[in-house]
Structure formats: C-alpha cells, structure tokens
Amino acid sequence: MVSLKGLFLFSASIVCFLSFLSFGFASFTPIDCFLISCGSSKSIQVEDGRVFEPDFGDSDVGLSTNSLISVSNNENGLLSELHNSARVFTKSSVYTISTKQIGRHWLRLHFYAVKNNQHNLKSAVFSVLANGITLLRDFSFSRLGKKEPLLKEYVVEIGGSSSSGNLVLTLSPASGSVAFINGIEVVSMPEGQFDFSVVPIPMGPGFVIPSSVALETVYRVNMGGPKLTPRNDTLWRMWNSDHLFLVNPGSARNVTKDPKSVKYPAGESVDIAPNWVYATAQEMADARVVDQKFNITWAFQVARGFTYFIRMHFCDIVSASLNNLIFDVYINNQTAVDALDVSTKTMALSSAYFVDFAVNMSAGSDKIFVQVGPSNLRNSPANAILNGLEIMKMSSPSNSLDAEFLVHSKNFESSNTKRHVKLAIFATLGGLAGLLLIAMFCFLCFVCFRKPKMVKQKSLSWLSFPNHIGISETKISAGSFASTTPSRALGRIFAFSEIREATKDFDESLVIGVGGFGKVYKGVLENGVMVAVKRGNGKSQQGLVEFRTEIEMLSKLRHRHLVSLIGYCEELNEMILVYEFMAGGPLRKHLYGSDLPHLSWKQRLEICIGAAKGLHYLHTGAAECIIHRDVKTTNILLDEKLTAKVADFGLSKFGPALDQTHVSTAVKGSFGYLDPEYYRRQQLTEKSDVYSFGVVLMEVLCARSAINPSLPREQVNIAEWAMHWQKKGQLEQIIDPYLVGEVSIDSLRKYGETAEKCLAEYGCERPSMGDVLWNLEYALHLQAAARQSLEDENNNTIPDIPYSILRVESGEADEIDIVSHGESDVTTSSGVFSQLINPKGR
Ligand SMILES: *[C@@H]1O[C@H](CO)[C@@H](O)[C@H](O)[C@H]1NC(C)=O
Ligand SMILES: *[C@@H]1O[C@H](CO)[C@@H](O)[C@H](O)[C@H]1NC(C)=O
Numbered sequence: 001m002v003s004l005k006g007l008f009l010f011s012a013s014i015v016c017f018l019s020f021l022s023f024g025f026a027s028f029t030p031i032d033c034f035l036i037s038c039g040s041s042k043s044i045q046v047e048d049g050r051v052f053e054p055d056f057g058d059s060d061v062g063l064s065t066n067s068l069i070s071v072s073n074n075e076n077g078l079l080s081e082l083h084n085s086a087r088v089f090t091k092s093s094v095y096t097i098s099t100k101q102i103g104r105h106w107l108r109l110h111f112y113a114v115k116n117n118q119h120n121l122k123s124a125v126f127s128v129l130a131n132g133i134t135l136l137r138d139f140s141f142s143r144l145g146k147k148e149p150l151l152k153e154y155v156v157e158i159g160g161s162s163s164s165g166n167l168v169l170t171l172s173p174a175s176g177s178v179a180f181i182n183g184i185e186v187v188s189m190p191e192g193q194f195d196f197s198v199v200p201i202p203m204g205p206g207f208v209i210p211s212s213v214a215l216e217t218v219y220r221v222n223m224g225g226p227k228l229t230p231r232n233d234t235l236w237r238m239w240n241s242d243h244l245f246l247v248n249p250g251s252a253r254n255v256t257k258d259p260k261s262v263k264y265p266a267g268e269s270v271d272i273a274p275n276w277v278y279a280t281a282q283e284m285a286d287a288r289v290v291d292q293k294f295n296i297t298w299a300f301q302v303a304r305g306f307t308y309f310i311r312m313h314f315c316d317i318v319s320a321s322l323n324n325l326i327f328d329v330y331i332n333n334q335t336a337v338d339a340l341d342v343s344t345k346t347m348a349l350s351s352a353y354f355v356d357f358a359v360n361m362s363a364g365s366d367k368i369f370v371q372v373g374p375s376n377l378r379n380s381p382a383n384a385i386l387n388g389l390e391i392m393k394m395s396s397p398s399n400s401l402d403a404e405f406l407v408h409s410k411n412f413e414s415s416n417t418k419r420h421v422k423l424a425i426f427a428t429l430g431g432l433a434g435l436l437l438i439a440m441f442c443f444l445c446f447v448c449f450r451k452p453k454m455v456k457q458k459s460l461s462w463l464s465f466p467n468h469i470g471i472s473e474t475k476i477s478a479g480s481f482a483s484t485t486p487s488r489a490l491g492r493i494f495a496f497s498e499i500r501e502a503t504k505d506f507d508e509s510l511v512i513g514v515g516g517f518g519k520v521y522k523g524v525l526e527n528g529v530m531v532a533v534k535r536g537n538g539k540s541q542q543g544l545v546e547f548r549t550e551i552e553m554l555s556k557l558r559h560r561h562l563v564s565l566i567g568y569c570e571e572l573n574e575m576i577l578v579y580e581f582m583a584g585g586p587l588r589k590h591l592y593g594s595d596l597p598h599l600s601w602k603q604r605l606e607i608c609i610g611a612a613k614g615l616h617y618l619h620t621g622a623a624e625c626i627i628h629r630d631v632k633t634t635n636i637l638l639d640e641k642l643t644a645k646v647a648d649f650g651l652s653k654f655g656p657a658l659d660q661t662h663v664s665t666a667v668k669g670s671f672g673y674l675d676p677e678y679y680r681r682q683q684l685t686e687k688s689d690v691y692s693f694g695v696v697l698m699e700v701l702c703a704r705s706a707i708n709p710s711l712p713r714e715q716v717n718i719a720e721w722a723m724h725w726q727k728k729g730q731l732e733q734i735i736d737p738y739l740v741g742e743v744s745i746d747s748l749r750k751y752g753e754t755a756e757k758c759l760a761e762y763g764c765e766r767p768s769m770g771d772v773l774w775n776l777e778y779a780l781h782l783q784a785a786a787r788q789s790l791e792d793e794n795n796n797t798i799p800d801i802p803y804s805i806l807r808v809e810s811g812e813a814d815e816i817d818i819v820s821h822g823e824s825d826v827t828t829s830s831g832v833f834s835q836l837i838n839p840k841g842r
C-alpha cells in the first residue's frame with residue numbers, strides 16, 4: 001500500500017545562505033530557503049545567482065519502481081538549465097520539505113515540458129497540492145499554448161493548523177498520465193509582509209487575511225518602469241511593466257526618479273517592494289492642465305469565483321512640495337481611497353507607501369479595473385499616480401486556488417492562460433565546475449536524507465492526509481473570513497417594518513435628538529437590544545450623500561470609542577441608520593444645562609481620553625486619515641458606564657458637494673469649534689479636529705458652552721477666554737466650580753497646557769491626537785497620584801471620604817469664580833485653591 005519511495009526531506013537552509021554571501025545583494029536573509037532543481041543530477045546556478053540543488057531523487061529506487069524518472073535535454077540552449085531537466089511521476093507522489101520556521105512562505109514552482117524520449121510532458125495532465133490546498137487542478141502544459149517555461153508563485157502557510165512544520169507538496173497525475181516538475185523554491189517570508197489590514201471593496205470594515213488562506217500571485221506590475229527580475233528584488237520576485245494593462249495608454253505618462261532617493265519610512269521594510277518600483281510611476285498625461293478630468297485605467301483579466309488581494313504602491317515622486325498631490329483611487333468603479341494624499345501618509349516626498357484591498361470577483365466582470373484620477377477636492381494640481389500593483393488570488397473556502405469546477409477545457413484554458421505569470425530564466429553558468437560545487441554542497445547541506453516515500457493515489461494515508469494537516473481548522477478560519485465579504489460588511493440591512501416596530505412607528509416621545517440630517521429615535525429591536533435610529537428626510541440630495549458617507553465611514557471603522565453602526569434601511573426612499581444606543585447621551589448634557597449629576601475630574605479626564613482615542617483612531621487607524629470635521633461636546637456620546645464614543649460621521653468625508661455644504665454647516669452649526677486656520681484658508685487637515693478638541697477640553701473644564709453670547713464680550717468665546725487665563729497660568733480661575741477642591745493642580749496644569757497646544761493658531765503647531773491622548777493620560781496619572789498621596793495622608797482619620805470634606809470647602813467656589821475677575825483677589829483665591837487641592841503643597 002504505502003511504499004517508502006518518493007519522499008525527499010530537506011533540512012538545510014544553508015544552501016541559499018552561501019549563495020547569497022557570494023553574491024552579496026540580499027538585505028533579507030530568509031531562515032528557510034530551499035532551491036530545488038528537480039530531476040537534475042547537478043546543482044544549477046540561475047541568472048540571478050542563486051544555486052538550485054538537485055532533489056537527489058534516488059535514481060536506484062526511482063527506476064526500480066518505474067515511478068521516479070528524471071528526464072533531461074541538453075539541447076535546450078536558450079533556457080535556463082533549470083528547464084533542462086524534470087522529475088517525472090507516474091503515480092501520486094510527495095515532496096516533504098521540513099522547514100525551520102513556521103508561518104507563511106513563498107512557494108515557487110517551475111514547469112517546463114522538457115523534450116525527451118520517454119514521456120510527452122506537454123500533454124501530461126496532473127494536479128498539485130501544497131499542505132492540502134489545491135494549487136493546480138488537472139493542469140496541462142499544452143493547454144497553455146505557450147512554449148516558455150512557466151513559473152507559478154504562491155504564498156502558503158507552513159505549520160499553522162498542522163503540527164508538523166513541513167511543506168507537503170503532492171503531485172498527482174491524472175489516470176494514464178504523468179506529473180512533472182522542474183524546480184521548487186521554498187523561501188520564508190519576512191515578518192509582517194501580509195499582516196496589514198485589508199480594506200474590502202466595496203468599502204467595509206478592514207480585516208486581516210488569516211494565514212491559513214493561501215495566495216497566488218496573479219499580477220505584479222511596476223507602473224511606468226522596467227521589468228524587474230528576481231535579481232532586482234530582495235525577495236526574488238518578478239515585476240512586469242504595465243503597458244499591456246493600460247486601457248488607454250495615451251492617458252498616462254511614465255515618470256522616473258533616481259531610485260536612490262526613495263525613502264522607506266520607519267517601520268516599512270525595504271522588502272515590501274524594491275526602490276525601482278517606487279522610483280517609477282504613471283502619472284496623468286498632460287497633468288497639471290487646469291480642470292483636467294479623467295482617470296488612468298488598468299484592466300486585469302482574472303478568474304471569477306475568487307477573492308483577490310490587491311496591494312497598491314505609491315510614492316510621491318512628482319510633487320515639488322507636500323500636500324500637493326491629492327487623488328482618488330478606484331477598484332472596479334468603486335472608491336477605494338478618497339482623496340489620497342500620499343505625502344501626509346509618509347510626511348515626506350519620495351517616500352514609499354502601500355495600501356491593501358480585497359475584492360470579491362464572484363459575480364459580474366472577470367476583469368479587475370484599477371483607476372486613479374484627480375480628486376475634486378480643492379484647487380491642487382489635477383494629477384494622479386500609481387507606482388506599483390500586486391494582485392493575488394486568495395484560496396477559496398474549499399482550499400483551492402484553481403477553478404472549482406472544470407466543465408470543459410475551454411474554460412480552463414481561458415482562465416488559466418491569463419493568470420499565469422511567466423518567467424524565462426536564461427542559463428549563465430554550467431559545466432563541470434558546477435558539478436564540483438554540487439558535490440561540496442551536497443556534502444555540506446543535506447544533513448538529513450531519507451529514502452523516498454511514494455504514496456499511491458488511493459492509499460489510506462492519502463485519504464487521511466487532509467485530516468492530518470488539520471483541514472477542519474482551516475475551514476473555520478476560512479469561514480469566518482468569508483463572513484467579512486463586502487455585502488455583509490456594511491452591517492445588517494433592516495426592513496422598514498422592523499424599524500417601525502422598534503420605534504413604535506416613529507413615536508415622537510422616543511425622539512432623543514434632532515439634527516440637520518433628521519430625527520433620532522430611541523428604539524428596541526426584536527431581540528431586546530436598544531438602538532438609536534437616525535431617520536433622514538429623504539428629500540435632500542445632501543442627505544443622501546451624507547447617508548452614504550456615514551454608512552461607508554462607520555462600517556469601515558470599528559473602535560471602542562466610536563459609536564458603531566448596527567445596520568441601515570434604504571427601503572421606500574427611507575434613509576435610516578441604526579446605531580448602538582448610547583444611554584448616557586451627549587457629553588454636553590453632563591457638563592451643563594441639565595440636572596444630571598456632576599462629573600468628577602477623573603470621569604471628565606477619562607471621557608476626554610476616550611474621545612481622544614476615538615479621534616486618534618480616525619486619524620491614523622484606517623487606511624486613510626479621516627477628519628471628523630465636527631468635533632464638539634454634542635458629538636461625543638456616553639454609554640451607561642460613561643465610556644465616551646465619538647459620533648456623527650456624516651460630515652467626515654472629503655468630497656465636493658459635501659465640502660461646500662460643510663463650510664456653511666460648520667460656520668453656522670459648530671461656531672466656536674472651528675479651526676481658525678481652516679476658516680482662513682479653507683484647508684482642512686486633521687489638525688482642525690485637534691483644534692476643535694481643544695475647545696471641547698476647555699468646555700469640559702469650565703462647564704460652559706463654546707459660545708455663550710449672553711456673557712460679556714471677552715467671555716463669549718470659550719477658546720479666547722480660557723486661553724487668556726491659561727496664558728497667565730491661572731486657568732483655575734475659570735474652572736467648573738464643582739471641580740474646585742477636587743482637581744490636582746499638577747493635573748490641571750498638564751490639562752491646560754494640552755488644551756493650549758490644541759488651540760494653537762496654526763495647525764502645524766498643534767500636537768497630533770496621539771500626543772494629546774498621551775498628555776491627557778498623563779494628566780489622569782497626576783490626578784491619581786495626587787489623590788493617592790491625599791489618601792495616604794488621611795489614611796488614619798478619614799479613609800473613605802476625603803473628598804466630601806474638600807467638597808464642603810469648595811462651596812466657596814462660586815465666590816472664587818466671581819473674584820477671579822478682580823486682579824487683586826486672584827492671588828488669595830488661587831492661594832486657597834492650591835492649598836486645597838495640592839496636597840504636596842501643604
Ligand atoms: C516611458 O515613456 C517613453 C516615451 O513616452 C518610452 O519611450 C519609454 O519606453 C517609457 N519607459 C518605460 C520604462 O516604460
Ligand atoms: C536588474 O538586474 C539586472 C541584472 O543585474 C541589471 O542588469 C538591471 O539593470 C537591473 N535593473 C534595474 C532596474 O535595476
């Protein structure tokens with residue numbers, strides 16, 4: 001049943017390592033690197049300098065069972081020597097490669113139908129599996145209709161669900177046929193190459209591709225640049241030129257910069273893509289003409305029925321200054337990135353940046369369209385670029401990378417020929433010198449060599465093989481992965497009847513808010529879950545845009561400190577959004593104008609920290625920086641535990657229609673929060689949010705509205721009034737009386753400084769949300785420390801209620817607030833104040 005023939009065990013990675021040393025160009029030294037020349041009797045050095053070692057098919061054994069045959073043809077002058085020989089299998093056979101490292105590996109398979117007298121390899125039909133994933137199903141070289149050697153590149157997981165750290169590569173000939181292979185590369189992948197979150201198209205919440213999903217490289221393209229060979233790439237990848245894929249070549253013009261000028265930002269590996277990819281791009285032909293409006297479009301034929309991973313590489317090599325190149329990116333006519341400003345991502349020109357997407361090609365077209373075009377935003381030059389693009393097929397939930405159902409060969413052919421990435425490697429070295437080298441290498445490298453093991457197609461071990469590698473687990477993760485497909489990504493779709501039921505037919509008594517968009521109702525779903533239902537008035541065009549924006553925005557974003565969207569309803573011209581219900585309501589209500597209990601300083605700090613985390617995530621967590629544009633105390637909601645969540649993304653997106661309406665909305669609706677720089681220059685950056693957040697901080701501290709026209713003129717605007725006192729170092733003069741005696745002076749200082757920085761006149765002087773967050777956390781820390789020392793001091797006398805005593809004293813707070821207007825009293829009151837609240841000062 002199972003005879004021990006056909007198993008080749010390699011356990012030496014020294015092979016690659018030595019050859020790298022001699023060629024000295026690789027920055028990345030993979031832990032595993034197996035380069036195998038199948039059926040060859042000597043090691044072979046290919047054009048890029050790497051040396052492929054023979055698979056040591058034990059010719060005695062192989063020939064005796066007639067199942068292991070190596071064929072070669074030395075007349076093949078033009079091709080790499082790798083393609084002069086092949087290992088031929090008449091029965092299902094296995095290569096087992098035991099790697100040092102588990103995790104994702106590159107797997108490259110070389111095929112070429114070597115001419116020989118024994119077998120017609122061209123018409124051979126066979127399947128190839130790697131660790132249970134079908135790479136090729138009933139593959140035949142002749143059906144490709146091509147003469148060149150074929151290189152297939154995959155990413156497969158080793159280890160993972162199977163406990164053994166082996167790559168098991170199975171070649172199974174169709175009945176009456178043979179299987180063959182010329183070369184195998186197994187190279188460990190650098191950490192982090194595919195750890196990044198993928199944004200699905202159409203947009204939905206980002207997700208990480210489970211490592212159990214295998215990938216096949218379908219296209220790897222260097223826009224506007226030359227073809228790059230494995231020699232030019234630290235990971236030995238091929239990059240093709242993009243000319244064949246440009247839909248309208250006249251629309252694009254290639255640009256090139258010195259590759260040495262390309263920078264890789266901290267944290268980005270040079271292995272992501274060679275600098276030659278980033279140093280060349282296609283830009284819009286005749287770019288910078290006023291009012292130029294078109295997209296550059298590339299089209300890529302793919303097989304239907306799979307989800308594709310798309311990685312786009314960008315590098316601003318065309319701008320003279322930062323923030324000058326802003327453009328839109330589309331995949332399959334859907335927005336992938338809106339108003340991408342590469343230079344804000346990298347904070348530098350000529351700096352590498354990439355972003356990953358996933359697109360499902362189950363239905364409709366079998367072409368992936370990738371487009372870049374000028375953004376409607378602002379009067380920046382109308383231009384758009386793309387530097388590089390990778391398209392990889394993801395294995396299906398049934399663990400296949402080849403067409404699921406082979407109806408007839410025609411389908412097979414059309415889907416296959418176009419997918420294959422082809423590679424021709426030309427021989428550079430050979431001869432007897434090589435033979436000597438092999439002998440040495442063999443000796444050095446193959447520490448462990450076992451007798452080949454051949455598994456018959458229907459043997460028990462063959463059938464149990466999938467279990468052995470833990471296929472069930474693979475399926476679970478593939479299943480959860482499938483649940484994030486775009487159609488579901490936007491949340492639950494509600495029937496209008498469900499919404500009516502939940503809100504008692506939009507009962508007015510359930511209205512919890514009214515905004516520009518419409519009314520917000522409290523509702524209870526069938527399952528008892530409380531929700532907030534935002535119902536738009538369907539007539540306004542602006543409403544529709546905001547509606548879609550909000551769905552897109554919210555469903556892309558998931559964060560503890562962002563209000564999450566549960567679903568929506570678009571029935572009968574209704575535009576209804578269903579959110580998680582925030583029992584605490586808006587932050588403002590807890591600060592003033594209601595009889596809710598007063599928030600303690602610690603609670604206020606925690607709320608501000610929560611909101612800062614939400615905004616920080618908006619600015620940095622998603623594929624693109626998202627600017628909220630309407631940060632205010634009514635858009636920070638609290639749940640029943642007073643956890644702060646940022647709400648209302650209706651205005652968050654860039655966009656022309658929105659942009660216009662927003663300026664007026666903001667000026668009218670959120671006056672007092674508006675970034676003066678934005679107001680002056682109409683230029684929106686995430687620092688505008690930081691300014692608004694500074695206003696929120698002051699509001700939280702002083703418990704009054706951002707603008708209060710009933711106050712004396714100098715006090716109307718909280719930002720001005722608070723900054724006046726902050727600059728004097730006496731912010732405590734105007735704080736919420738309920739905080740007096742509770743807030744630690746150190747904590748207040750830190751808080752005041754942070755708010756002051758947020759309110760800086762120019763955006764560039766303001767801190768990032770991340771810095772704000774850090775400073776607020778520090779302020780909380782100072783408060784806790786002060787409280788701790790206070791408690792320690794009072795430990796023996798009043799262990800439980802030190803604050804109640806302080807609060808009694810703080811009854812004078814009103815007076816403090818009043819006297820603060822008179823300069824002469826300031827010193828006394830602040831003296832009292834600091835004595836009360838700064839235990840260290842006593
Ligand atoms: C760039 O464009 C020029 C002419 O437009 C063409 O001759 C050249 O081959 C192109 N270079 C690349 C790398 O595509
Ligand atoms: C790629 O490598 C080959 C061989 O070393 C070299 O001739 C070619 O100039 C390189 N191409 C680029 C774009 O660096």
Ligand SMILES: *[C@@H]1O[C@H](CO)[C@@H](O)[C@H](O)[C@H]1NC(C)=O
Binds near residue numbers: 332
């Ligand atoms: C995108 O639009 C083009 C032209 O408008 C059309 O030919 C193509 O089929 C569309 N692609 C998809 C995926 O909808």
Ligand SMILES: *[C@@H]1O[C@H](CO)[C@@H](O)[C@H](O)[C@H]1NC(C)=O
Binds near residue numbers: 332
């Ligand atoms: C670019 O393509 C997208 C998607 O296909 C389309 O919506 C947009 O209108 C196009 N832009 C221009 C300027 O043609």
